[in-house]
Amino acid sequence: MTITATRSTELDQHRELNADETAVKSVRARIAEAGVEYVYYQIVTLTGRVVGKVVPARHLPRNIEHGIQAHPGVVADLQVDGSGAMLAGSPERGECVVLPDLDSFGVLPWDTRTGFFFCRMYEPDHAPGDDGGRPVPIDARGNLRRVHAGFTARTGLEMRSGIEPEVTWEVPGLSTEHVPGTPHTMYHLEHMERLRPVYQKVIEYGRALGLDMIEGNCEDPGQLELNWMFDHADRTADRLILHRQICRRVAREAGATVSFMPKPADDRFGNGCHHNISLWDGERNVFVDPDVPGLHLTQTGKDALGGILTHAAASTAVMGPTVNSYKRYLHTGQFAPLEINWGMDNKTCAVRMPANGRLEIKSPDSMVNPYLSHAVLLAAVEDGLTQGIDPGLPRTTGTGVPSPFGSLPLTLKDALDLFAVDQAVARGLGSELADLFLRLKTREWERFCASVTDWERRMYGAEGC
Structure with a gap:
């Protein structure tokens, strides 16, 4: 038989x-x-x-x-x-x-x-x-697990990440306006005190759900950034989703409104979600050479960085996934990147190295899907490792030399056009997921183009004529 x-x-x-x-x-x-x-x-x-x-x-x-x-x-x-x-x-x-x-x-x-x-x-x-x-294949969370496992099988490395989620709160009795010429609220503890019922409850719930909450601050009136310890990228992605659920719950309890909108108003800071990544071989961070003093990046780290910079423009569709995202990039002087470059602890750069052992990617915003962003970063990093891509010299203060990697796209449509032809980015998502994301976001752009906005009414309406 x-x-x-x-x-x-x-x-x-x-x-x-x-x-x-x-x-x-x-x-x-x-x-x-x-x-x-x-x-x-x-x-x-x-x-x-x-x-x-x-x-x-x-x-x-x-x-x-x-x-x-x-x-x-x-x-x-x-x-x-x-x-x-x-x-x-x-x-x-x-x-x-x-x-x-x-x-x-x-x-x-x-x-x-x-x-x-x-x-x-x-x-x-x-x-x-x-x-x-x-x-x-269109399950983004399942895709990240598969992509990360494949990356580890081919390279022997895993990605760990920590993220910096910024959100905007409208709390009864708290003014979120900043009068030009007066001291700003960045890091102002009096402003934190006014947000105390919010941040204490977010931290309390976060700890209960396994987020090792480490520090937080307010950078703009009503804006809170509450961070937790870095971990395996898959777990970090889950925790960002939990953090958003926590924020919505706390908003209901406090009678407040919470917004993850990347650029909530013309005169407000944008809400970023910087990704801090590192690569590990077991418990060894391969971005660090213990024998090299001072701020430095290993050759492996430089190769990974080269891949990130090479694919940064096409990745922007994922990192800034909404029409509103590009208003955050375009509002210069508010720490959001525009030129694709990198620097040693330089807040103006698209990728910043604030300390040995990690790279801070600043293009992701508060609407990012962390399963997609980490999958795209894994694909870009692997391309950099495979090709040995040179990231060039770090940007220094006062340098006016244009970046060889260009600039970030200025609209969602421009970003989608670049996304559609970048093979490394597509590998990170897989063909079916990449195609669905492209069609979904293209349709979003089309609906936006067909909508009449308040800006148009002010500009071209009866009072604007």
Whole structure:
């Protein structure tokens, strides 16, 4: 009798991970200890929104094996193209399996009856042909895991990152206006005091959800930047999503409004989300040579930096993913980059080296999808390592020499045009995810071009004639 071997799919492998007795016992113990009754099974869309389903906690055994079902259209926020067709799939397309990662389990500190998992998406076992059980390529979180694992397999290195998320708060009783000529609120502790109910609660909830909160400050009236310790890039991406969820919760509790808009007003600082990255071989940071004194970057670090600079223009579509993003770059004098260059602790540069061991990429803003941005950075870094790309000399104060890497694009449309032809960036996202992102954001640009804005009314309306 001939026995046909059953093909093990990536969905099967994920199920095997979820069958680990130690991991399951750990989750069950946390559910029992906190009194969790409901669990969110959540995925993240291309625009960074959190979607999913809620399931009673007593169904945990079934869900860790079978997950939940979801239509892939949610990945693109159910957006449609100009003809009305869905950008991700179609109404006739079957649903996907959304399977939780057990190590991502958490309990909401503001309601301990509710827990959550981050999940990855797969085609169901019954999908036609060889599709059954394969990862859904347009799942940005799953894509980052695969890209990072592939990067590590080829280079022996992993990326660790820390991010600096800036957000704008409108709090009752707090003026967010700055009068020109008066002292600015940057680092002003009196302004921090007025935001104390906000930042204390954000830090409290962050610590409860595993974010090792380290420092924070206010740079503009109403703007807060609260940071946590760097970690493996995959975990950092999850934590940024959690941070945004925390901020929205705190805003509801405080009767405040929180905005992640990259450029919230003409006279306000933009909201950046700088990515600080490093490469590690085990517990050795390969950007640092312990035998070299002073501020320096190893050859490996320079190669990685060369890749980042080479692909910075095309990556901007991901790092600045909204129409509004480009107003932050164009508002000069507010620490946002425009020229593609690098410098040793130079805040004017697109990539800054503030200390040994890390590179600070300043183009990402507060609307960035961290799964996409880290995947693109991994692809750019690997290209730099493979090609040995020279980043050139660091920019010094007063240097007027134009950067050989050019400037960042000035509109979302310009950025998308560059994104569409950069092969390294496409490798970071994969062809299907890159194509969906391009179509989704092109449609966003088209809708913006068709919209009449307040600026146009002021400029060309009755009072402007």
